[in-house]
Amino acid sequence: MNIIILGAPGAGKGTQSQFLIDLFKLKHLSTGDMLRAEIEAATELGMQAKSIMDTGELVSDSIVIRMIKERLTREGILFDGFPRTLNQAQELDKLMIANNMEIDKVILLEVDNEEIIQRMLARGRADDNETTIRNRLQVYNQQTAPLIDYYEKQNKLARIDGMGEVDTISKRIEQAMQF
Numbered sequence: 356m357n358i359i360i361l362g363a364p365g366a367g368k369g370t371q372s373q374f375l376i377d378l379f380k381l382k383h384l385s386t387g388d389m390l391r392a393e394i395e396a397a398t399e400l401g402m403q404a405k406s407i408m409d410t411g412e413l414v415s416d417s418i419v420i421r422m423i424k425e426r427l428t429r430e431g432i433l434f435d436g437f438p439r440t441l442n443q444a445q446e447l448d449k450l451m452i453a454n455n456m457e458i459d460k461v462i463l464l465e466v467d468n469e470e471i472i473q474r475m476l477a478r479g480r481a482d483d484n485e486t487t488i489r490n491r492l493q494v495y496n497q498q499t500a501p502l503i504d505y506y507e508k509q510n511k512l513a514r515i516d517g518m519g520e521v522d523t524i525s526k527r528i529e530q531a532m533q534f
């Protein structure tokens with residue numbers, strides 16, 4: 356079972372990823388976590404990525420695709436924060452085909468803009484100041500939102516109401532996974 360969790364920054368992808376990982380015993384591949392680990396380790400890649408992440412822009416497709424390639428496994432994967440561009444989605448499809456794997460479901464967490472800004476300000480991460488938040492939302496709408504259509508056309512998209520209590524949202528996801 357391979358699942359993608361999609362949604363604006365602050366939509367609750369991290370929290371609901373953990374739920375899906377426990378439910379289906381998946382390996383968590385979060386490109387954001389990988390990039391933060393690179394920053395923590397002060398690698399050259401980390402240094403380059405940090406300046407981009409601090410503005411809320413996306414790091415290059417080639418970097419994240421390479422990181423995903425290096426960690427691909429047949430055990431079942433939860434993709435979190437990847438893909439984020441159409442090019443990344445197409446590259447992921449190619450990678451899946453080449454490895455005889457496939458994406459089974461794409462969970463889209465839908466949350467109001469206002470709620471997203473409140474959640475992100477509350478979480479207080481380094482790249483969560485108000486200017487960056489606004490830019491990250493714009494980047495999401497311009498570069499990532501087209502993936503909704505992409506996966507809808509593949510009949511893989513499940514739209515989940517991401518408003519409300521964490522457990523309620525998890526139950527909605529669990530229901531959508533009964534296919």
Ligand code: AMP
Nearest residue numbers: 386387408411412413414419436437439
């Ligand atoms: P996240 O933790 O998923 O919100 O990611 C934090 C930041 O890392 C993003 O704002 C981007 O700058 C960068 N990032 C994470 N995943 C990707 C990706 N798939 N493509 C490009 N940039 C990414």
